[in-house]
Amino acid sequence: MxxxxxxxxxxxxxxxxxxxxxxxxxxxxxxxxxxxxxxxxxxxxxxxxxxxxxxxxxxxxxxxxxxxxxxxxxxxxxxxxxxxxxxxxxxxxxxxxxxxxxxxxxxxxxxxxxxxxxxxxxxxxxxxxxxxxxxxxxxxxxxxEKAAELRESRNAGKTAVAKAFSEARKIEPATAPLVPEPKNAVDREVRKT
Ligand code: SF4
Ligand code: SF4
Known part of the structure; x- marks a missing residue:
């Protein structure tokens, strides 16, 4: 040995x-x-x-x-x-x-x-x-331990993106043009009335 x-x-x-x-x-x-x-x-x-x-x-x-x-x-x-x-x-x-x-x-x-x-x-x-x-x-x-570390870092990555989006939305100009509603959403509204 x-x-x-x-x-x-x-x-x-x-x-x-x-x-x-x-x-x-x-x-x-x-x-x-x-x-x-x-x-x-x-x-x-x-x-x-x-x-x-x-x-x-x-x-x-x-x-x-x-x-x-x-x-x-x-x-x-x-x-x-x-x-x-x-x-x-x-x-x-x-x-x-x-x-x-x-x-x-x-x-x-x-x-x-x-x-x-x-x-x-x-x-x-x-x-x-x-x-x-x-x-x-x-x-x-x-x-x-390593698998838990990996999971944690992956989750940290996801929350970082979500955070970045919420920050970006805060500074979005109020007059930003809206995209047109999808056609099926409009049809649904018409059917309701
Ligand atoms: S460190 Fe450990 S192995 Fe090295 S001489 Fe001392 S007792 Fe021996
Ligand atoms: S587990 Fe501990 S005792 Fe076994 S080889 Fe590694 S350091 Fe040495």
């Missing part, structure tokens, strides 16, 4: 690409998940995620995946579980202070981030890990 973890960091750019595709697919699946019920799909998707990411990244299922910000090196494999950079005890050659046979997770993270297209995300300060999400699927969480 450890060797595969190092392999994933060495191929961080390819995994970044794959990760993006998986994320997009999960967002597209949001209506399906919503229909079935997120609670119902949580268990099978979390199992799948555990299997795939456990093999590739030694994933500990923290529920808030940050691999895209940490060069595809999982920070939960740091014995101190540091999420924002290495401790002060990194050994010469980039080995871990606590587990001398293991490369420091954060040294690996910098190497992986250097290989990635979005190589500045490693500078972002990550929020502390929320232990309540331990064991849950971060794929599903991302799918739900």
């Amino acid at each position: 450890y060797r595969i973890r190092l392999f994933s960091v060495r191929h961080a750019r390819a995994f970044e690409w794959i990760y993006k595709r998986v994320e997009n697919m999960m967002v597209l699946m949001d209506p399906v998940f919503a229909k079935i019920g997120y609670n119902r799909v949580e268990k099978p998707i979390a199992l799948l995620e555990r299997g795939v990411k456990g093999l590739l990244f030694d994933c500990q299922m923290c529920g808030q995946c940050v691999l895209s910000s940490t060069g595809m090196s999982c920070p939960m494999n740091c014995p101190k579980q540091l999420r924002n950079g290495p401790c002060g005890g990194v050994r010469p050659g980039g080995y871990c202070e606590v587990k001398p046979q293991m490369k420091c997770v954060w040294c690996q993270a910098w190497e992986g981030a250097d290989r990635m297209r979005e190589n500045t995300r490693i500078h972002d300060v990550l929020p502390p890990v929320d232990r309540r999400l331990q064991g849950s699927s971060s794929w599903l969480r991302v799918s739900r």
Whole structure:
């Protein structure tokens, strides 16, 4: 597993690409998940995620995946579980202070981030890990959150147009010529009288 973890960091750019595709697919699946019920799909998707990411990244299922910000090196494999950079005890050659046979997770993270297209995300300060999400699927969480963001931005676009029209109507000249009434509307009026 450890060797595969190092392999994933060495191929961080390819995994970044794959990760993006998986994320997009999960967002597209949001209506399906919503229909079935997120609670119902949580268990099978979390199992799948555990299997795939456990093999590739030694994933500990923290529920808030940050691999895209940490060069595809999982920070939960740091014995101190540091999420924002290495401790002060990194050994010469980039080995871990606590587990001398293991490369420091954060040294690996910098190497992986250097290989990635979005190589500045490693500078972002990550929020502390929320232990309540331990064991849950971060794929599903991302799918739900990103889909909600998309919906919100679409709705914001619609209300912006409606607002712009109402503003425009306020400044419309009072003498603006009216378009002729449609013929069927006129006929209806005649029939009434
Ligand atoms: S950051 Fe969390 S979800 Fe992502 S690989 Fe590590 S333990 Fe798994
Ligand atoms: S050396 Fe690196 S992996 Fe080891 S405890 Fe410190 S930060 Fe974590």
